[in-house]
Amino acid sequence: KQEVTQIPAALSVPEGENLVLNCSFTDSAIYNLQWFRQDPGKGLTSLLLIQSSQREQTSGRLNASLDKSSGRSTLYIAASQPGDSATYLCAVPLGGNNRLAFGKGNQVVVIP
């Protein structure tokens, strides 16, 4: 059974600091890994999708790495801004079917 864990559960950083959010998963037989952003009471916005053959994916200030063999992904957010305050979720499709398993999220607060 695929278990997805995200550490830290919550963090607060001053504006301008870089953020490092970690996601680990127990079953490395994944097609891809997707990072989402969730604002309080809102939907899931896709940030980055990394295919299993890729090592990293970048979009603006966001960079996500994937180490499939060790079951880990890291989301880096450079030069954080107050608008980055949100919960960040990682999700992987379960092997053999197409349901997603989610972590509980990294809740981020960027202090102005």
Place this chain on the structure above:
Amino acid sequence: EPEVTQTPSHQVTQMGQEVILRCVPISNHLYFYWYRQILGQKVEFLVSFYNNEISEKSEIFDDQFSVERPDGSNFTLKIRSTKLEDSAMYFCASSEVFTGVDGYTFGSGTRLTVV
């Protein structure tokens, strides 16, 4: 950018009532899903739907739940007799292919409150 649209954004219902949550997936996507998130918990898979039938469902998706694609654009989740514990945010999602190789697109959710 194509979107998954969900209505209503918030629904309050009395325990025992039936509710229907509606979704319009992205038009060229073939796989449709419902997930839910109880406050403070992980997002959980409920059901996937392809070619007008359920392709997979979780343990949560019992006989109280049903899904339907009544026409070419809508995808609905029905809860027949709501319970307090059904209170959650319900997300619809769609993907173009089985493995979600291009990723999954989620809607903005329907917050269901059962009183």
